[in-house]
Amino acid sequence: MKILIVGSGGREHALAWKLRQSPLVDELFIAPGNGGTALEGTNVPIAEDDLPAIVAFAREHSIDLVVPGPELPLVLGIKDSLAAAGIACFGPNAFSAQLEGSKAFAKHIMREAGVPTADFGVFDDFYEARDYVLRHGAPIVVKADGLAAGKGVVVARTTEEAIEALDDIMVKKIYGSAGAHVVVEAALAGEEASFLALVDGETIVPLPSAQDHKAVGEGDTGPNTGGMGAYSPAPVLPADRWDEMTELVIRPIVRTLAAKDTPFCGVLYAGLMMTADGPYVLEYNVRFGDPECQPLLMRLDGDLAAIMMAAATGRLDSVPVTYNPRTALGVVIAAQGYPGSYDSGMEISGIEEAEADGAKVFQAGTSLKDGKTVSRGGRVLCVTALGDTLAQAQQKAYAAADRVRMEKSYYRRDIGNKGLSRA
Structure with missing residues (x-):
């Protein structure tokens, strides 16, 4: 099988790392990729939003499956373009991708589907x-x-x-x-959780819960970022509630989109607020979260290539999706100043030492220059480790992160603390 991953972040490195483990995969390409994905496959210089070039490359290289990592190509309609070329894609079509591409669309679909969400207004x-x-x-x-x-x-x-x-x-x-346009909605109080599911249009396979940390500063202070760390599972959403959550926030959306003759395929991600009055959906994403993807894929025991191809072809019920029962935790190392202005081009070392005890350093904002790995973005690395408990996963991830050396870098020291206090 030949697979093309689209994107250049830590999520895409994690996808490449996991797909490379599949015995089904003969060749793996990443467009445009980063310094980490170059270790797993072949980077190709095509921007993630250049749909004609992506489709042309897929045709020329007889790609069997395209896996878009970020939301932008999905919102632009990469699934539709590839379908016209007869190429399988693990992701939703442009209509369904509006769940992430338009917050107003998502709120209206939630209301139509009966999914609990905060009261809102939409304005232009x-x-x-x-x-x-x-x-x-x-x-x-x-x-x-x-x-x-x-x-x-x-x-x-x-x-x-x-x-x-x-x-x-x-x-x-x-x-x-x-x-x-803007959406203005009631503020909800509680603890956030990430709940993702694999979908093939009809079959739904829920994934273990996770928790992201959006704020740049410890104690959830400062401006929001793309995510400063994540862990799975999240004690705020234990395993005995995953089936309930599937029926409450995933199946109604899948059913509603199917009724519109636009069945959803790929990853449907519900960002939840666990309030005193029950769970409410804050937003939907239509792809793996970054950095939730990294700990989730560290825990996945199944064959990701087989799972994604089955989902893309309506056969998700034919493949097993199993997970390591241990906890995984990832810590994002960012450039100082992110999400504002920051320097780039800093040399990164210590990755091999960080991975010596079983941790994995997923690269995001990196590139290779003169044989060295250098920073090329705000979120640079996600150091991820497995542990028998959340406390052990946290200890291993931070021990590994401490071995990474990069000037003008920063990472939160409290990833996982909310889970530990709840446990």
């Missing part, structure tokens, strides 16, 4: 959105409707802060066209 006029904020008061959440690289959400503690966010998004257009 600044003054109407401002009046909604003034009527409902704070705390309140303001979201840019479109894709904003995980940075288009503001949890406003005051009405002034909410109006400032509306001004930034709708008037100053700091997120460009992603802010043409």
Whole structure:
């Protein structure tokens, strides 16, 4: 089997690492890839949003399966383009990908499907959105409707802060066209959890729960990022509730999209807030989370290539999906200053030492230069380890992270602490 992964982050390195382990895989390509994916397969210089070039490459190299990692190519319609060329794709079509590409679309689908979510309003006029904020008061959440690289959400503690966010998004257009519409919704209190499922249009296979850490600073302080660390499973969503969660937040969406003749295929990811009144969906993603993907794939015992091909061809019920019962935890090493401005080109060393005791260093914002690995982004690495307990996984991951050397780097020291306090 020949597989093409699309993307260049830590998630894509994890996908390449796991797919390379499959005896079914003969050749593995990553477009455009990074310094880590180059160790698992062949990087090709095609941007993740260049759909014509991706399809042309897949045709030319007789690719059997394309695996888009990030949301952008899915929202742009890579599944539809590949289907027209007769090439299998593990991911949803453009219509279903709007679950992530448009927060307003997702909220309306949730309402139609009966999925619990916060009360909301959708606006394309600044003054109407401002009046909604003034009527409902704070705390309140303001979201840019479109894709904003995980940075288009503001949890406003005051009405002034909410109006400032509306001004930034709708008037100053700091997120460009992603802010043409905004969703303003009630703020929910509780603990967040990530719940992902594999879907082939009909069959649903829930994955173990996980918990991401979005804020850049310890104690969940500072601005939101693409994710500073994650672990699986998450005690806030134990295994005895996974079937319940499937029926509450995954199956209604799959059923609703199927009724629209746009069956969902790929990974459906529900970002949950576990409140005193029960779970509510904050958002949906239509791909593996990054960095949730890294600990989840560290735990996967099954053949990922066989699983993805089965899902892409409507046969997900024909392959086993099994997981290591141990806990996995990943710590993101970022460049100082992220998610604001930061330096790049810093040399990275110590990866082999970090992996000496069984940890895995997944590379994200990296590239190879003169035979050396250097930084090329804000989130640079995700150091991931397995342990018999969450405490042991945390200890192993941080011991490994401490062996990595990179100037002007930073990582949170409290990944997993919420799970430990709950346990």
